[in-house]
Amino acid sequence: MKEKLVYNKFSDYLKIKYGEKVYKLPVNLPITCPNRMNGSGCSFCAEVGTGFEAMSSSAKVKEQLTSTKRKISEKYHARKFIAYFQNYTNTFMPLEQFKSYIWEAAETEDIVEISISTRPDCIREDYLTFLKEVEEKTNIQMNVELGLQTVNYHTLDFISRGHGLAEFIDAVTMIKKYDFSICTHMILNLPGDTIRDSIEGSKILSALHIDIVKLHSLYIPKNTRLSKAYEDGTITLCSKEEYIRRLAAFLEHLSPDIVVERLFSRIPEKDAVFSNWGTSWWKLQDEFLQFMNEKGIYQGQKYNYLNGSALNRL
Numbered sequence: 104m105k106e107k108l109v110y111n112k113f114s115d116y117l118k119i120k121y122g123e124k125v126y127k128l129p130v131n132l133p134i135t136c137p138n139r140m141n142g143s144g145c146s147f148c149a150e151v152g153t154g155f156e157a158m159s160s161s162a163k164v165k166e167q168l169t170s171t172k173r174k175i176s177e178k179y180h181a182r183k184f185i186a187y188f189q190n191y192t193n194t195f196m197p198l199e200q201f202k203s204y205i206w207e208a209a210e211t212e213d214i215v216e217i218s219i220s221t222r223p224d225c226i227r228e229d230y231l232t233f234l235k236e237v238e239e240k241t242n243i244q245m246n247v248e249l250g251l252q253t254v255n256y257h258t259l260d261f262i263s264r265g266h267g268l269a270e271f272i273d274a275v276t277m278i279k280k281y282d283f284s285i286c287t288h289m290i291l292n293l294p295g296d297t298i299r300d301s302i303e304g305s306k307i308l309s310a311l312h313i314d315i316v317k318l319h320s321l322y323i324p325k326n327t328r329l330s331k332a333y334e335d336g337t338i339t340l341c342s343k344e345e346y347i348r349r350l351a352a353f354l355e356h357l358s359p360d361i362v363v364e365r366l367f368s369r370i371p372e373k374d375a376v377f378s379n380w381g382t383s384w385w386k387l388q389d390e391f392l393q394f395m396n397e398k399g400i401y402q403g404q405k406y407n408y409l410n411g412s413a414l415n416r417l
């Protein structure tokens with residue numbers, strides 16, 4: 104069985120949508136996150152947030168985009184790009200400031216899509232209305248990335264996410280009205296979660312008709328609350344084999360229409376006390392595909408639980 108048939112790949116989705124290969128250009132803004140302000144942030148949040156490989160936030164949006172675009176164009180002859188507002192919470196700022204950043208990206212040449220990473224409790228109608236205006240004026244597509252991580256609200260509390268499942272459902276309902284694509288981040292090996300949480304997460308994202316899912320294996324950055332808990336043995340993480348089983352279960356319950364952007368996290372090992380069981384990203388990918396092939400599992404195989412599923416058996 105080829106990788107393509109096992110799950111609905113993001114690179115294929117972009118190629119179909121834009122007619123050629125499209126590359127993401129990370130943008131790093133000088134902002135923060137309400138969860139870091141109100142408490143001490145998610146227990147795994149590093150000082151740099153998620154921007155391990157991004158340029159300095161002091162550079163202008165256009166400068167960041169143009170510089171990374173030049174490098175990628177030279178290497179891959181790329182012509183179409185996504186401006187990816189990646190780090191911290193990219194809607195947590197006054198509306199006028201948000202507008203100015205988004206326009207800077209929209210006015211950069213060769214941008215076909217703007218992707219905005221944020222939290223479910225930072226979505227509001229006036230921000231979405233503005234994005235719709237930009238989309239209509241420029242024909243640049245909008246994508247909103249929401250961090251959820253797990254549908255288990257006990258685990259959300261344990262990792263101090265600062266929001267529950269209801270806020271996520273509310274944000275999705277609001278964004279859907281504007282017809283923007285929605286990507287959701289999930290971590291399948293959070294301490295306290297089981298394979299049952301992975302399956303329920305997959306079902307909820309399918310029921311909500313999410314467009315894209317980005318799956319992460321939990322990594323534990325140095326100098327975080329979670330790194331202390333990991334080092335003193337207060338928490339344990341599931342094995343690599345169990346993670347692969349959860350990944351397979353997640354995918355087999357996931358709607359075949361949902362695009363899968365990622366299966367394992369990627370961060371520099373030097374920045375973490377735990378990352379991918381000390382296994383390279385490529386090897387994990389191979390082990391996962393081998394597991395799926397051996398078991399004959401593919402995305403959507405068990406997607407039969409919506410639309411009055413009991414009635415269908417009458």
Ligand code: SF4
Pocket residue numbers: 136137138139143144145147148149152153190191192222250264
């Ligand atoms: S939502 Fe993101 S930026 Fe905010 S505390 Fe959590 S991991 Fe950090």
